[in-house]
Amino acid sequence: MNAPAPNSAQTSLLPSRPLAFLWFYVRKRPWHFGGLLLLICGAAFSAVAVQYGMKLLVDAMAGERDSADVWTPLTLFLGLIVLENLFWRVGGWLGCRCIVASCMDLRVDLFRHLTGHPMRYFNEHFAGSLGSRISAVGKAAEVVYASMTWRIMPPVVDFFGALVVLLTVDWRMALALVVFVSLIASLVTLFGVRGRMRHQLYAAQAARVGGELVDAVSNVWTIKAFAARERESLRLAREIGHEAQAHRSSWMYLERMRFLHDMCLAVMAGGMLVWAILRWRQGLATPGDVVLVSALTFRILHGSRELALALVESTQQLGAIADTLRIINQPHALDDASIHLEHGAGRIDFEDVGYRYPDRRQVFEHFALHIPAGQKVGIVGTSGAGKSTLISLLQRLDDVQSGRILIDGQDIRSVSQDSLRERIAVVPQETALFNRSIRENIRYGRPQASDEEVEVAARHAYCDTFIRELPQGYDTLVGERGVMLSGGQRQRLGIARAFLKDAPILILDEATSALDTHSELEIQAALNDLVLGRTVLAVAHRLSTLSGFDRIVVLSHGRIAEDGPPQELRSRSGGVFGGLWRLQADSFGQGGEPV
Numbered sequence: 001m002n003a004p005a006p007n008s009a010q011t012s013l014l015p016s017r018p019l020a021f022l023w024f025y026v027r028k029r030p031w032h033f034g035g036l037l038l039l040i041c042g043a044a045f046s047a048v049a050v051q052y053g054m055k056l057l058v059d060a061m062a063g064e065r066d067s068a069d070v071w072t073p074l075t076l077f078l079g080l081i082v083l084e085n086l087f088w089r090v091g092g093w094l095g096c097r098c099i100v101a102s103c104m105d106l107r108v109d110l111f112r113h114l115t116g117h118p119m120r121y122f123n124e125h126f127a128g129s130l131g132s133r134i135s136a137v138g139k140a141a142e143v144v145y146a147s148m149t150w151r152i153m154p155p156v157v158d159f160f161g162a163l164v165v166l167l168t169v170d171w172r173m174a175l176a177l178v179v180f181v182s183l184i185a186s187l188v189t190l191f192g193v194r195g196r197m198r199h200q201l202y203a204a205q206a207a208r209v210g211g212e213l214v215d216a217v218s219n220v221w222t223i224k225a226f227a228a229r230e231r232e233s234l235r236l237a238r239e240i241g242h243e244a245q246a247h248r249s250s251w252m253y254l255e256r257m258r259f260l261h262d263m264c265l266a267v268m269a270g271g272m273l274v275w276a277i278l279r280w281r282q283g284l285a286t287p288g289d290v291v292l293v294s295a296l297t298f299r300i301l302h303g304s305r306e307l308a309l310a311l312v313e314s315t316q317q318l319g320a321i322a323d324t325l326r327i328i329n330q331p332h333a334l335d336d337a338s339i340h341l342e343h344g345a346g347r348i349d350f351e352d353v354g355y356r357y358p359d360r361r362q363v364f365e366h367f368a369l370h371i372p373a374g375q376k377v378g379i380v381g382t383s384g385a386g387k388s389t390l391i392s393l394l395q396r397l398d399d400v401q402s403g404r405i406l407i408d409g410q411d412i413r414s415v416s417q418d419s420l421r422e423r424i425a426v427v428p429q430e431t432a433l434f435n436r437s438i439r440e441n442i443r444y445g446r447p448q449a450s451d452e453e454v455e456v457a458a459r460h461a462y463c464d465t466f467i468r469e470l471p472q473g474y475d476t477l478v479g480e481r482g483v484m485l486s487g488g489q490r491q492r493l494g495i496a497r498a499f500l501k502d503a504p505i506l507i508l509d510e511a512t513s514a515l516d517t518h519s520e521l522e523i524q525a526a527l528n529d530l531v532l533g534r535t536v537l538a539v540a541h542r543l544s545t546l547s548g549f550d551r552i553v554v555l556s557h558g559r560i561a562e563d564g565p566p567q568e569l570r571s572r573s574g575g576v577f578g579g580l581w582r583l584q585a586d587s588f589g590q591g592g593e594p595v
């Protein structure tokens, strides 16, 4: 009964090439970026005109001392300086607004895209470093936008402005400038393209070191427990050593380019100055022309160095952006439909399901399980039987490769992932908490819930008392991943979240394991309330927690070995569940009930 699965990979919405990616955000603010372009062009043209103003002033001063009008060129000169600065400042204000906003947007978009990947993506990648990669893209994008605006655009506009001005002095000088700048531009481009791999390698290695650091710091307990500080430092030193090598290679490449450019600048600017002076000696140029030619040539050739450096730096940053886009901006492996899961009572059907993890053996093959709405099912089985996989497939953390999973008759692949997960509450073995207040953590179950509803849920989950004893009560911060609370307290907050979410389907994934008896009793009482009126799938190793359930499903190697009410399975002679039950009861010395 295999329905055609909408399993094709979803195409990425963000452009995958770095320049196209940055352009995407420019197009989101066309007026801002358009205005910025105009202001920068205005400023650069004014800067060239300032040089022309200087020529007029020098020529006026070179004339007859008594009759020369120096005030008009001086006013023009000063006026142009004021205008240029005005353009730069307004450009700075506008650039600040649109560049910062674009870097904010692109990080949020990358985060949104990242969180749309299935869980297996996070297992396969250095999950800890993905967040810092997004921050790094924000910084790199800012460098590229700012370089384009203040270091690449102005010299280009300067060049065309200078060309026009030089044409008024001597067309051959203008031609010489074109030849010089083309030569330098070709050299820079050649260098830029050839150096790209070095910059990309450096970016990848820097991200790798970031990932290693995150991994090591988050495992600091293990490092201490195994007296491994020295080992870990050596390992990090090795990784940082590779990064330093890549960094040096990228940096030295830049230095070589700087040197080459300096040589070109000295020869070309010097040559132009000598040429202008020779023309002045022949009476073909005024002193003002000499000042103009030398000032413009130095400005353009010097600007071309800034341009060259900015281009190389931008190439480096584009390399870093490309590296992150390659990892994060992959198409989502799971389709997301726009249709919402219709509200129903919570019936679950696994139909002929086949599933395997990549490069691993088959976990489920032709697996079928039908759970009527409101039924409470305990899932039992040895380690590796497929219990966790079964519940992650129900939440669609990954897609089945054959067959289908239905909730209230709807294939979970045909509805939006959010609408599916809104209908399922999960209490996992270890409740993950954000380093936010207790109130916010509970409210995660239903963001629109009022403070009162949060507190009612907390009372149902037996956590209101301990919360009120904390220094800031419901406003107490819980520390990273909730480290400032005990395991049992975290678990009760997880249950409070599930109460608040009030979903028709409840998954309990070993929710009472790893707890002391007192905590377990309280949590069991909370769970007994929570399961009322819901369809429940509970994975449990402590079988006593399932004694009040309607049905037990025993999994073995991805197949159902036993299926029936707990009492019936307990009394079945030679049965797996009965055997496990007796084993647990004996190991706790109670004879009858395992605890």
Ligand SMILES: Nc1ncnc2c1ncn2[C@@H]1O[C@H](COP(=O)(O)OP(=O)(O)OP(=O)(O)O)[C@@H](O)[C@H]1O
Binding pocket: 123, 357, 358, 360, 363, 381, 382, 383, 384, 385, 386, 387, 388, 389, 390
């Ligand atoms: N992320 C993964 N990548 C590859 N294989 C996996 C992954 N998670 C689980 N497996 C494999 O799938 C099989 C079923 O694992 P699963 O975690 O579902 O078993 P389980 O019954 O929940 O075990 P346990 O009681 O120990 O948690 C095992 O063979 C396991 O090695």
